[in-house]
Amino acid sequence: MKAWLQRLVASVSGGGQDWDGLEAALVQADFGARFAGEFVQRVRGEAGWGAKDVVRVAREAIRSGLGVARPPSLGQPVHVILLVGVNGTGKTTSAAKLAGWHIREGRRVRLAAADTFRAAAGDQLEIWGRRLGAPVTVGAPGSDPAATAFRAIEEAKAGGEAVVIVDTAGRQHTRHNLMAELSKVARVLGKHGPELPQEALLVVDANTGANALAQAREFSKAVRLTGLVASKLDGSGLGGAIFAIRQECGIPPVWTGTGERLEDFGPFDVEAYLDRLFAGF
Ligand SMILES: Nc1nc2c(ncn2[C@@H]2O[C@H](COP(=O)(O)OP(=O)(O)OP(=O)(O)O)[C@@H](O)[C@H]2O)c(=O)[nH]1
Numbered sequence: 001m002k003a004w005l006q007r008l009v010a011s012v013s014g015g016g017q018d019w020d021g022l023e024a025a026l027v028q029a030d031f032g033a034r035f036a037g038e039f040v041q042r043v044r045g046e047a048g049w050g051a052k053d054v055v056r057v058a059r060e061a062i063r064s065g066l067g068v069a070r071p072p073s074l075g076q077p078v079h080v081i082l083l084v085g086v087n088g089t090g091k092t093t094s095a096a097k098l099a100g101w102h103i104r105e106g107r108r109v110r111l112a113a114a115d116t117f118r119a120a121a122g123d124q125l126e127i128w129g130r131r132l133g134a135p136v137t138v139g140a141p142g143s144d145p146a147a148t149a150f151r152a153i154e155e156a157k158a159g160g161e162a163v164v165i166v167d168t169a170g171r172q173h174t175r176h177n178l179m180a181e182l183s184k185v186a187r188v189l190g191k192h193g194p195e196l197p198q199e200a201l202l203v204v205d206a207n208t209g210a211n212a213l214a215q216a217r218e219f220s221k222a223v224r225l226t227g228l229v230a231s232k233l234d235g236s237g238l239g240g241a242i243f244a245i246r247q248e249c250g251i252p253p254v255w256t257g258t259g260e261r262l263e264d265f266g267p268f269d270v271e272a273y274l275d276r277l278f279a280g281f
């Protein structure tokens with residue numbers, strides 16, 4: 001059983017109910033202080049409750065609090081999805097996986113390498129593009145990523161691609177100039193129509209603890225985030241922060257990454273998420 005769950009169980013076992021211990025277990029699992037406090041308030045009046053009752057209610061509260069969103073229907077004439085996040089969370093891999101998903105749905109997709117920061121980033125996306133049979137718009141290293149994103153939409157309109165997935169450079173959420181650069185990418189996309197980008201997804205490494213919540217707060221100040229890609233859920237991380245982000249920023253999980261291959265990806269599965277959280281109980 002996972003450490004946080006052991007702690008949760010211990011706090012309500014053996015007759016003496018340790019509410020502070022229960023709250024600490026929830027905080028330890030990155031569910032966020034607000035949820036932990038509210039949950040303990042809710043169950044502390046329940047005399048005679050054991051671990052089984054508390055786990056059942058916790059599971060239900062997390063399920064209903066997650067409010068998973070389905071991928072939205074496509075915007076016309078182009079549906080634009082912007083991927084953002086801190087360094088190394090899996091943005092480029094997720095761009096390719098998401099492209100693969102839309103292609104399997106029968107849509108034509110263009111990838112846009114608006115990561116002009118690293119010279120290799122364009123190459124990385126071009127390799128994915130070749131594998132997927134999808135055209136890739138690449139910006140020159142050091143050039144304005146907003147200009148690359150803008151051009152990708154023009155090329156998609158000309159080429160008849162229905163979906164454009166814009167990969168961006170990894171950036172620390174604490175760097176104001178980099179966040180301003182991201183706002184500009186979104187703003188310039190909006191010159192093709194106020195609804196663009198229809199989706200802005202924050203890619204969060206599920207192994208990141210409470211810092212993921214800080215990432216979500218800062219990125220949502222720069223762009224209007226519509227959802228999360230929870231990457232690396234094949235790792236040992238609990239992904240509790242995904243729940244905290246939903247609770248505190250209102251951003252729902254939409255996609256899950258569970259490995260490095262194209263097929264290790266799909267719509268966020270609440271039951272699978274809960275099964276991992278409560279594994280061993
Ligand atoms: N295990 C696992 N690895 C993943 C997953 N998604 C991405 N990776 C790996 O994580 C590493 C970084 O992935 P990238 O897609 O390059 O991440 P990025 O966010 O684009 O990185 P930067 O552009 O440098 O910020 C690569 O080795 C990927 O194969 C996942 O869901 N599970």
Ligand SMILES: [Mg+2]
Pocket residue numbers: 091092093115121167168169170
């Ligand atoms: Mg990348």
